[in-house]
Amino acid sequence: MSDIYSMFRKFINDDVTDYSMPDLETLKFLDSGILKLSEFADKRIYEDITITSTDIANGYKDLTHDCLSLIYTDMPYEGVYWQLDGLRRIVFWDTDYITEGTFDFKYKTTYKMFDGALRDNAYFDYPDSSSLDLGIVFWALAQYQSVNGIIAPDGSRNATISKSEEGLSVSYSSAETLDMSSPSALKERAIELFQGLNNKSKYIFSITV
Helix, strand or coil: CCHHHHHHHHHCCCCCCCCCCCCHHHHHHHHHHHHHHHCCCCEEEEEEEEECHHHHHHCEEECCCCCCEEEEECCCCECCCEEEECCCEEEECCHHHCCCEEEEEEEECCCCCCCCCCCCHHHCCCCCCHHHHHHHHHHHHHHHHHHHCCECCCCCECCCCCCCCCCCCCCHHHHHHCCCCCHHHHHHHHHHHHCCCCCCCCEEEEEEC
16 A cells, blocks of 8 residues: 555544555545646656547547646647647547648656555655655645645644654654645645655656557
8 A cells, every 4th residue: 555545544534444445535635746746847758649530530539648738749730720638638629630640749747646546655656755755645635625624623633743654754743833724834845845856867758659
């Protein structure tokens, strides 16, 4: 089981020890944290996309990976007759102007996310760092607080703010200096941790689809 999943659930005082069944809502919160971390990385994909007559008839073609931002493509009429819709899908607005062929796509992509399934630590491809783990969890907690709140009805904090766990080099007591009722404070701290990402070298992949 991934550290960030266990850490998040303990922060919100979830004492369930059997994590064989995923909490899909929790996974979505954590995915938002990984997505935010990805914005501070420079993981790029170079991909050859082949558009076929079937794709044109269907009205779309999917990239292999999520696209945070499109850096370059030699496919003409972007924003006129086609555009990226969501993270992966190339949607054709007017198929009369879409031609078959292979086109270059260069784009910034995301780190691996849960995508609705429980994962082990080894699955994720973001740098192995307890600080990044904590940043992801802080961002997820901010999203969680916006939906569920982490302040109990009696005014006490409905979250574990001081806890140490074997295998984690960062104590949960790091959260004691935060205003746990403030999503903005949690997000600011998460971004501070993400900005420490050492990513001087680019991740580059070449793919043909």
